Amino acid sequence: MAFLAALAGPGVAAQAAPPEAAEQGTYLRAADYRVHEVAYRLAASGRQHCPALLPLTGMFLHYLPEYEGLNRAEAVRLYGVDRGPGILSVVSGSPAARSGLLAGDVLLSINGIALPTGESLARAGAKWRTAAAGVETLVEDQLRVGPARLKVLREGRELVLELQRELGCPVRARLARSNQANAFADGRTVIMTTRLLNFVRSDDELAVVLGHEAAHNILGHPARLEEEKVPKGFLANFGKNAARVRATEEEADGLGLKLAWSSGYDLNAAIPFWRRLYRTYDPIPTPKLFNRHPSLAARERAVAETVAELRRSAVQPPR
Ligand SMILES: [Zn+2]
Secondary structure, three states, X not given: OHHXXXXXXXXXXXXXXXXXXXXXXXXXXXXXXXXXXXXXXXXXXXXXXXXXXXXXXXXXXXXXXXXXXXXXXXXXXXXXXXXXXXXXXXXXXXXXXXXXXXXXXXXXXXXXXXXXXXHHHHHOHHHHHHHHHHHHHXXXXXXXOOOEEEEEEEOOEEEEEEEOOEEXXXXXXXXXXXXXXXXXXXXXXXXEEHHHHHHOOOHHHHHHHHHXXXXXXXXXXXXXXXXXXXXXXXHHHOHHHHHHHHHHHHHHHHHHHHHHHHOOXXXXXXXXXXXXXXXXXOOOOOOHHHOOOOOHHHHHHHHHXXXXXXXXXXXXXXX
């Protein structure tokens, strides 16, 4: 849905996120938790649809360098993220929750391997995200061989907790503070903006968006388009390039809905959501040739077909 980047349209009234999603887990910020919770559910329940699985934790991290200016001192004071990666959310029912981890804990080491301090991540400059991804990969790699021992800092005290292994789809997600309504897949992580989160009206709609973007990552679309030399900008809209982009969009719609369905989300939310999104942010119908994303009609058709196929299938949603 990266097409929305250029189309951050007229103001959309912000709606408060329903708080119930966060009530059973622990979190520092409810909005982040909401995205993390849905991403975790898609990953854990959608595993039958994913070709390659990875260990899920249900804990979502934050890092000193993502805070800037005065916020950085505040992040150190409130969250202690100078000492190591901080835990921003712990999704209820996840391995992290069962291990006793809490939002606000700071990770010091895993299986005796020290994790980078906030300052050392900040020294990586613009590349700090790569260094932070390295932390997440290390955690996943340690869990591949079995449970992992985590040393954490909580209210000035160190404690050791054991994190169990649970395999699921590679759905990583984070919320970015931005005034543009957008969600995109960078090959590894789904990044969703606060503006788009305010636009979605239910976790069912959120699951449609996150499922779609996560599917791009799971199916390796960013790498595939790069290999096929499809340009990212304006030229992606023409000829063969446009057809290649549209093929990835259809695949992502299909897999994204399967993930949402397996996780028990209501697929009736999908078509009204896309309609409302197109109406709000993409009000001028453009000729197909110039259109990087599927037309609303094509998208509605594909969604209706996938939903009908899922309903016919023997796979029942768990709730
Ligand atoms: Zn897409």
